Amino acid sequence: MDQTGNICLRRLVACLCICLTATDTQAGNGDALDRIVHISVNKGTVFELLKDISEQSGYLFVYDSRIINSDKKIKIPKGDYTLRNAIYLITGNNRLKPDVRGEYILLRLPDEPPGVPVQEKAPVRDPHFTISGTLSDDETGSPLSSVSIGILNTTTGTVSNREGSFRLTLPDSLRRHKVRFSHIGYESMDMEAELLDGKNVELTMKPQFIPLQEIVVSYANPLQILNDMIHNRPVNCSADPVYLTSFYREGIDHRRKNIDLTESVLQIYKTGYDKRAAEDQVKLIKKRRFVDRQRTDTIFPKMRSGINSCLILDIIKELPDFIDPDSEPLYLYAHKGMDVIDGRMVNVILFRQKEYIKEPLYTGELFIERDTRALVEIRFKVNPVRIGKATNMFVDKKAAALKIVLQHAGYTVSYKQAKDGFYYINHIRGDIEFKVRHKKRLFASPLKFWFEMVTCKIDPEDVKPFPRNERLSPDRIFAETKHGYDINFWSNFNIILPEENLTETLINNLAEVFVNQ
Numbered sequence: 001m002d003q004t005g006n007i008c009l010r011r012l013v014a015c016l017c018i019c020l021t022a023t024d025t026q027a028g029n030g031d032a033l034d035r036i037v038h039i040s041v042n043k044g045t046v047f048e049l050l051k052d053i054s055e056q057s058g059y060l061f062v063y064d065s066r067i068i069n070s071d072k073k074i075k076i077p078k079g080d081y082t083l084r085n086a087i088y089l090i091t092g093n094n095r096l097k098p099d100v101r102g103e104y105i106l107l108r109l110p111d112e113p114p115g116v117p118v119q120e121k122a123p124v125r126d127p128h129f130t131i132s133g134t135l136s137d138d139e140t141g142s143p144l145s146s147v148s149i150g151i152l153n154t155t156t157g158t159v160s161n162r163e164g165s166f167r168l169t170l171p172d173s174l175r176r177h178k179v180r181f182s183h184i185g186y187e188s189m190d191m192e193a194e195l196l197d198g199k200n201v202e203l204t205m206k207p208q209f210i211p212l213q214e215i216v217v218s219y220a221n222p223l224q225i226l227n228d229m230i231h232n233r234p235v236n237c238s239a240d241p242v243y244l245t246s247f248y249r250e251g252i253d254h255r256r257k258n259i260d261l262t263e264s265v266l267q268i269y270k271t272g273y274d275k276r277a278a279e280d281q282v283k284l285i286k287k288r289r290f291v292d293r294q295r296t297d298t299i300f301p302k303m304r305s306g307i308n309s310c311l312i313l314d315i316i317k318e319l320p321d322f323i324d325p326d327s328e329p330l331y332l333y334a335h336k337g338m339d340v341i342d343g344r345m346v347n348v349i350l351f352r353q354k355e356y357i358k359e360p361l362y363t364g365e366l367f368i369e370r371d372t373r374a375l376v377e378i379r380f381k382v383n384p385v386r387i388g389k390a391t392n393m394f395v396d397k398k399a400a401a402l403k404i405v406l407q408h409a410g411y412t413v414s415y416k417q418a419k420d421g422f423y424y425i426n427h428i429r430g431d432i433e434f435k436v437r438h439k440k441r442l443f444a445s446p447l448k449f450w451f452e453m454v455t456c457k458i459d460p461e462d463v464k465p466f467p468r469n470e471r472l473s474p475d476r477i478f479a480e481t482k483h484g485y486d487i488n489f490w491s492n493f494n495i496i497l498p499e500e501n502l503t504e505t506l507i508n509n510l511a512e513v514f515v516n517q
Helices: 004-013 029-034 046-057 083-091 212-217 222-231 306-312 325-330 387-394 500-512
Strands: 017-019 036-039 043-045 060-063 073-075 079-082 097-101 104-108 128-137 148-151 157-159 165-171 178-182 189-192 200-205 242-254 257-270 281-291 302-304 331-341 344-353 362-369 375-382 395-397 402-417 423-438 445-459
Touching: 029 083, 029 097, 036 046, 036 083, 043 046, 046 060, 046 083, 060 200, 079 083, 083 097, 083 104, 148 165, 148 402, 157 165, 157 423, 157 445, 222 331, 222 344, 222 362, 242 302, 242 306, 242 423, 306 423, 306 445, 331 362, 387 395, 387 402, 387 423, 402 445
Parallel strands: 017 395, 060 104, 128 200
Antiparallel strands: 017 302, 036 079, 043 073, 097 104, 128 165, 148 157, 148 178, 178 189, 242 257, 242 445, 257 281, 331 344, 344 362, 362 375, 375 402, 402 423, 423 445
């Protein structure tokens, strides 16, 4: 076999080694809330019944989940009600003040009675405000991860975590701007940031299906689409450097419990698409680390080069073997059909290594915009059929008494269009899973390494390389990088919210923050 495929695989994964990242429109409130809705399904959760009258009325409800318990199961009488009374009946709270804002109805408690001194309500006005909540599929109720959340016509944003939760901190000047929620395969949602201010909202996104006729008409040769994507890079991608403010975290889970978590804010000097990833530079702004030492008595895993992996995974800069046209003989390609993001049609290209190639390569899918031929997302993993052969590519060194076998190595990379029209790296996630067994023990235990990075801000102005003494070496063990810990750690930086197991880690280890590891 041509060794190109194996070399390209090594180039992509060798960098990661394991050693044992509004405008108010209140007019017409009364008319809207006095319209009649019919309650025919009278048993279920508050969320389910509100969803039913939302579909009848055409209004979407926005409320703070700390005030209205969406999961509470209720039973109410069937019949016809005004929209206002239906809301009171379902929520069980007649004190709510439904407020119609465009296509949304904001459910909130009445304002505080007049006469409360201003200084008692807010001694100091915070120049920032926060929106937060959870996102789920409108039909299945499943949480939606990696939803892009950003302010329209700005470079500020974040993504939802694996449980669909999100939080976005914004300057007060953006209060009347619109927040966009977008995800491949779903209808995008635009909401005024002011509606969400200070609330923990529960939002659903509707799947967006493509008519069969559109799929047939839009069919194209997958290799031609790939070639178009490569040739259109000068149009879709910036050749000039920019600064990216990014949130990065990496973690190690043993026996499904997190034992090592590192979180940071980075500034990245991101070179143009025609430069190698090695020319990108990283500067550390903030960092904190939590270690569960009780769980590291028998195994001391370490992750090296997680940040460098994120730089390498900006694959539009350094094309991997499954995109490089010269590697076509290694892979089979198929046009799966069409999808959609932000109302734009997207080609879905499947790829997998050819059967006769025995070395471990990749399988996955690419999402390429139909009109611009810009790459918007890619999801791929090491071929599960050949994955056992790839173990040594990920393990740098291990104790002789340990047997380690790679079980899964998967990645998700997404790009987002900025206001200058170019596409920049948005979110990167890598998950590497092993089975580890001590030679003197009968059973193996799961060991997982993961990293992710999200771009929170893009700044194209006055971009210069960092001074050498400020640069972070991205190919080292980042968790062990010395950096002072600030108790007011995040300030107004945007982050990816931790999942439940990580929240547990943070709470349990908050008193044991190690400043100098």
